[in-house]
Amino acid sequence: MIIRIKHYGEVKIEDSKNLLLNLIENRIGIDNICNGKGTCGKCKVRFRQGVPEATSADLRYLSVEELEEGVRLACQVKPQKGMEIDVTLSNSFDRKNTVLRRDDQVALDSGLSGISLTIPQPSLEDERGDWDRIIDEYRKVMSEQGLALPSLGVLERLPGTLRKLDYRITAVTWQNRVIDVQPGHDTALHGLAVDIGTTSVAVALIDLKTGEVLGSVSAENGQTAFGGDVISRIAYAGEGLKNRLQLTAAVRSTINTLIDELVLQHEIVRNSIYKMTIVANTTMSHLFLGLDVSNLAVSPYVSVYNQALEFSAKELGLGSNPEAVVQILPNIGSFVGGDTVGALLGAPEVLTQGNHLLLDLGTNCELVLKTEKMMLACSTAAGPAFEGAGIFHGMRAKPGAIEGIRIHEEGVELRVIGDEEALGICGSGLIDGIAQMRQAGIINRKGAFVDPDHKDCSLSDELKSRIRKKEDYWEFVFAFGRQHKKDISLGQRDIEALQLAKGAVCAGIKTLVSLAGISLRDLDSIVMAGTFATYLKKESILSIGLTPHTDPEKIKMAGNAAHLGAIRTLLNQGTFAEGAELARRIQHIELGGDKTFTNFFMRSMYLEPTD
């Protein structure tokens, strides 16, 4: 059966499966956590034709306005002929432009050039081959520099290209290698900086003739359907080669969809994309390349490669010019990947004089400590709490997510992304909320709820009314749902998840600092990378002890530094080389069996400032 999907056209689907599964199989990005059980309410689609009856799950998760506008949960829908749907509702949130500026930090020296040549035409007196003419002319224009051997693709297209505009051509070169030949002298050169996260993938489009960042789009990593975090992806890949190939195809397909989007949005020619840089954690880059990840899962956790790599787009099945150069940033270790190298290049203040710590928060947190004597890196498994996952009402940072919370006697003030009705709590809301609950006395330093009915409880009645026992645990309600909507709350288990996460981060920092032989007081800055960190309040960070206690001025938010680093390496070859050099120099520390770390971890679980 064929249904029409906005932006995707006609899509073939199987009527024996629900719409969600069909969308996943067709690699159409759609938000989804519960895998079609009808318990997450994420997979919203809007019906333009053939709106189905609302199910009880629809009624539970959708507002009246949404229901009236034809929004339904894809997992509840049995496909019917004539349906027309719009899926951008669910995943458009993160297709926002995150970087839109000319980065002035690096000079434009991408290694890619478009060299205008006017080639002498053949005659009976000049019977050189087409390619040989180009070699000779290039040598003339480039002061005797020679050319590397051509690829088959270049030779295949050469005769036609030369003769199209009277032998006026642009030789697109990567270093001294011709990767394309285009007719005329006004060939566009574009590049892509790709940030492959475990959860989402962002691609920025850059004009490599000017260095201008033209735009950036992002989408959920297509691998999410096969597991939410790195460990579950490795496990899935380990079940057989077919699974691994599936994961590789999924992420490549996500990237290709984003390339499609950029090509349409900016009206560029796909073949004008000649260079890409990739930042990703080690598992993501391995799966993107199609490499075995099984040794990443077992001690001593060995990757297939750490070195910076280079391939052509056609080898990787990417929808750019097939000869485009794809550079992969190097890994520091098996769980400190190219994304961390990218973050260092995107937040180079970490590399300046003094002692600096880079902290990239996520399910897996990467830490790099730079002192005057050494550079150390480690990773620590925080679990998915920072991503809003594993939290009962958790969600990612998108419209409807509570991202900031203030609790006072009269009640609760919420900052909701998009100023909408609260739908859940994202990572920054979680940290803020728990910091505020602790400050208000709703929970103690161990994270345990006070008993609102206890005679000594000094909370206001308003706050008491928000604390309630649900089955066997306590929870605090931030927002009471109107009409059919659910209440948004944090419960005992959510708080425990955060304690584990923040304990791991804090212990990691302390371990690195201890190994480097400096004290916490010697730290000149803690640079927090990742878009998520941008939304954190420094006072909340410090009051729950996410980092060891420090002057709030020393905490700096670097935004999506990894993606910025990818843009910089795209723009400048020297920056790429610097990344390779950094990866070699930084010493990787495995926290796994480390006793120092375990000790720090045990003492870092309390919700209070920590030294």
Place this chain on the structure above:
Amino acid sequence: MIIRIKHYGEVKIEDSKNLLLNLIENRIGIDNICNGKGTCGKCKVRFRQGVPEATSADLRYLSVEELEEGVRLACQVKPQKGMEIDVTLSNSFDRKNTVLRRDDQVALDSGLSGISLTIPQPSLEDERGDWDRIIDEYRKVMSEQGLALPSLGVLERLPGTLRKLDYRITAVTWQNRVIDVQPGHDTALHGLAVDIGTTSVAVALIDLKTGEVLGSVSAENGQTAFGGDVISRIAYAGEGLKNRLQLTAAVRSTINTLIDELVLQHEIVRNSIYKMTIVANTTMSHLFLGLDVSNLAVSPYVSVYNQALEFSAKELGLGSNPEAVVQILPNIGSFVGGDTVGALLGAPEVLTQGNHLLLDLGTNCELVLKTEKMMLACSTAAGPAFEGAGIFHGMRAKPGAIEGIRIHEEGVELRVIGDEEALGICGSGLIDGIAQMRQAGIINRKGAFVDPDHKDCSLSDELKSRIRKKEDYWEFVFAFGRQHKKDISLGQRDIEALQLAKGAVCAGIKTLVSLAGISLRDLDSIVMAGTFATYLKKESILSIGLTPHTDPEKIKMAGNAAHLGAIRTLLNQGTFAEGAELARRIQHIELGGDKTFTNFFMRSMYLEPTD
């Protein structure tokens, strides 16, 4: 329908087409000139099961013994269930080993190495990536030399290979690039020297650890079905991209069949073939690479490339190790290709002190003149007479072909390849026969027959009885067919074809010599390349004036010098570089519109020694 074919197993065929067409479509090498019209008698197959009734064409072309042994012409056979055939009868002739020796002319320095490494095993204290271990170990073993970036294929297989034999591996490198990693320390390294001729393709297998030539096989170029010579192939390719792709697939398939054969014969692992060199004329190399040949057909006859090239086997769809390095010898001009460069490397006496001429006889003849001052090359279209084609009873040099002829008063003595009954005349027999007919007075210097019935005719009665008028032209019978077999003769038109061919060669030589400013007497040698030339008698060459008159001692036969050159470039990188240098240095002369050539040509048609 399925039939069984010896060496090929079960092959699917269509019963709506005759057996010959089915064999061609299945790319099973079979001799064939008339394309299934039943008029050439070449496409013999032996039936092991299901022998069909003999047709009139079978009776005309096959001997009683053959008919009794179950031999039939494939073009006459309507496929039937249960048939079992053997096709080696028809094409086994040229599957002989042509080169079987260690070539001592060049040192073994192929650029390919198998480097035994024992890699330190990972531990919690040594978490380097698999590939990074190899880089480090290689650097240690190779006195600090670094490695180029790995291919995706190497990385894909790396984790399994490392762990197979306790981290003992062989890194197979091409220059400083790892193209394969094999478990253990005894990896075989093989190479192929490929000679792609317009008519036949020869592939030699070389052990690149010892330099030993293990064997060589050859087969008809699969493109022959689409046209017998270079011009007809270019015309066919020009009819559309699909046609060009067909030609490319055909020759690659021929090469792959020969690789299969070598792999089976020598019991080697296909993936141990890591390097190939290709010699071919310009059109053949273009079609092998899949390049546009349309500009080769029109003035000023421009190729896509002349420079030496390098690809990987997987880009070219060749059945070796996919990462094998494939080097293509450079072209000198559009009709003096890499085969001529190969011939110069295979017959380096041409490059020694003095004035030497290299002559490669064929449908297209290539000539290179080396003097103390310059090197000139040209090509001249001789037509297919030297290949035995375009001659009424012509055939290629295989069992049954008359290769030598002696005419005296009492009759005719024939030397037939394989000492069999004469089936036709090959190129050397043609030249010999015409030289002898001229010497015996059967034809005059203009190539015209004497009238045996004229009163002045002084020929013996025996010879007179062999001259007869057939329709509107005269012919001389060399062999009277017994039973159902045809007579083998040469007629007026055959003689004219040879006159045109030899005239073109002789005029080409004179033109080059004249352009170089030397005289014919200054030539120190005429080196004739090509297996065919080996069978020519010097006295015949000189008496019909195939070359200008010279001391017979100065004529030297170099055998299949092009293929030998391919072997040498495979063995030695310096030889390949020398080839590239030669192609750059040699000046290409276009004879097309040259008046000197036209004048020489008009005066070179007579069958007599020429100055």
